[in-house]
Amino acid sequence: MKIRKFKMNESGLNRFFGPLEAKIMDILWNDVEMTIKDVQQVLDREKLTNFNTVMTVMNRLVEKGILQKRVAGRSSLYKPVLSRNEFLHTQSKEMTNELMDEFGNVVVSHMLDALEEVDEDLVAKLEQKIQELKKGR
Structure with a gap:
């Protein structure tokens, strides 16, 4: 959907x-x-x-x-059809993919800038995800 x-x-x-x-x-x-x-x-x-x-x-x-x-x-x-969490997860993933497809590096740059305003747990999760992606390549 x-x-x-x-x-x-x-x-x-x-x-x-x-x-x-x-x-x-x-x-x-x-x-x-x-x-x-x-x-x-x-x-x-x-x-x-x-x-x-x-x-x-x-x-x-x-x-x-x-x-x-x-x-x-x-x-x-x-x-x-979906729970609230499933719906929000699906929609946010779809939006992120569309932004990445259309604006690429600019979106990544803005997301990194936004990290200055989030809690440390989220930054740690991002670092872990980046490490997993590097290992997979």
Whole structure:
């Protein structure tokens, strides 16, 4: 699954999704499987939206391959295809690969500059990964 639009000026899940999509995904990542009505009721506590809007958005998320839908009796149950961590891992890897393909050395340089602002554990993991890559060559 590839997210087509990444929004630099947003934060969190809103970088990948529209505001309602992000709220729906957040709800579904905290539960097992839910019906449209279940999700709408959680959203309704915040007075956010009606059933038909939630149904439309959830079915579009199914079409995009982000949610899967299973029929159980007279109800349809929805759940994310990937866990939150799997989704974020996949999307960040895809973005990194695209940046590397398009901008190469510039991206590596900026990533190294950004390391000055991260904790030492992350730098140590990077050093370990570099050593593993060198051994593999």
